[in-house]
Amino acid sequence: MSHLYIQNAAAIGPLGQNLDEIWERVLEGRTAYGRVELSGSREFFAAETFPGYASDPKTYAPLFYEAITRLVADLKIETPVDAIFFATAVGNLADAENDIYSGHELGLEKLDFAAVEDLFRKTPAWGEKTRFICVPTGCCAGLQALGLAQKTMPYLGLCRAIVMSLDFGLSPLALEAFRKINATAVFDDQVKASPSRPFCKERDGFLFSDGGGAVLVSVERSVEPMPRITGYGCVSSAYHMTDIAIDGSSIRESIEQALLMSGLKPSQIGHVNLHASGTVQNDQAEYQALTDLIGSELPPITAFKGNHGHALGGSNMLEIALTWKMMREEIVPPTPNKLLVDAFDSVQPRDLSGPLTNRTTLKTASGFSGIHASVIMEL
Incomplete structure (x- = not known):
């Protein structure tokens, strides 16, 4: 299996408008959270890329498309790519909802996630032979798109591609839907720290956010060393509509599938960036998977949703972009401010940044209905 070299990365989210800005705030241990107010005196905790916009569907709806354009621009692409792998969980749901609230007729293109191809056609990334692949598989979508790119690009004769995942899902429908399954948190002004608390004893759900990321990848080895995807694995267990097996x-x-593809052993993993949604089920499941594979002495762990919340499918590539940055800078960021990280003895907090001495990294993601994906990144 060929490697997939990450030539550049971009991100946008509640901590910043570009990857460098987000990275600096992660190094400071910063967190992002606030309040979204909906009609009917409904208030939710949320982490917004553009604070204040989600409370008004009319102003929020266009942000999904604006973010795509920004991410492509930040990749600094000068010539068209061979393919675009675009991943999302809820797509342009906010735009479709806004049409309904405004009394406009809802066109089917608003419900077709692949319709964003037309937006990519207006960017420098698009050429006559560029192929577009949409992966709308939920909170695992970004990693699944990355794995699909690794597996298919060599066979299709594709050299360069963009892999992007993005969600701006802070819409009334999504917020209420996640409230029905006790995922979203009702706003409480007595809470003085981020409600996104992975691997903390006092955790009860995830912080809904928006944003995403993108990487420019190539199957060709570069002259200078760069992070590359060497392994990928995905399991769809159909365990439950929303729960996962702890x-x-x-x-x-x-993870075992990804390790097999990469040719590595569990003991060779030097860092783990987890899905870490902040739910008790997810924490227990990921912890159990790691200890079963690696043992009680775990390598350093990062959980970026503690910084920026859970942007559904957009989280995958935002976190891949941060991991790419971490591997290039050889720095492990500190634990987000006010996160105790006290749920498991093997997962310890960090007050300060530290060196990343072994850059072989495992990245995981999980989604509804028992979908789980993992990638191995090496440098």
């Missing part, structure tokens, strides 16, 4: 068996299997 024994971590499916997560472990996805």
